[in-house]
Amino acid sequence: MKDCCGNPHGRKTEARDEPISPLQGFTLSPPPSETGPEPLYRVVYTIDINAMNARRAAQRAHEIMKDPQSMPPVLDVIDFRGRLTRIDLSEP
Numbered sequence: 001m002k003d004c005c006g007n008p009h010g011r012k013t014e015a016r017d018e019p020i021s022p023l024q025g026f027t028l029s030p031p032p033s034e035t036g037p038e039p040l041y042r043v044v045y046t047i048d049i050n051a052m053n054a055r056r057a058a059q060r061a062h063e064i065m066k067d068p069q070s071m072p073p074v075l076d077v078i079d080f081r082g083r084l085t086r087i088d089l090s091e092p
Contacts (some may be wrong), residue, residue, distance in 0.1 A: 033080040044076040 031042040047064065049056035064070050072089035079085075 030080050031083040042078040045073055065087050
């Protein structure tokens with residue numbers, strides 16, 4: 001596991017002339033703090049998929065997630081304090 005900071009996707013940022021759309025500046029709020037037996041985390045699975053529409057893209061992503069032959073994903077995990085940790089499940 002490693003904590004991420006700055007650019008959470010590890011990519012170099014590019015200078016762009018066009019304005020940033022709301023999706024390009026997309027942010028996630030941390031999960032609420034809870035008093036249960038275990039802390040609450042928000043886990044984000046990001047995948048790019050070609051599809052005819054948004055529903056089909058979501059269905060295809062779900063199929064890939066369930067496929068035992070798929071590679072283990074890299075997940076971003078956010079705790080209730082807003083700390084982001086990137087977990088690569090292919091690493092032991």
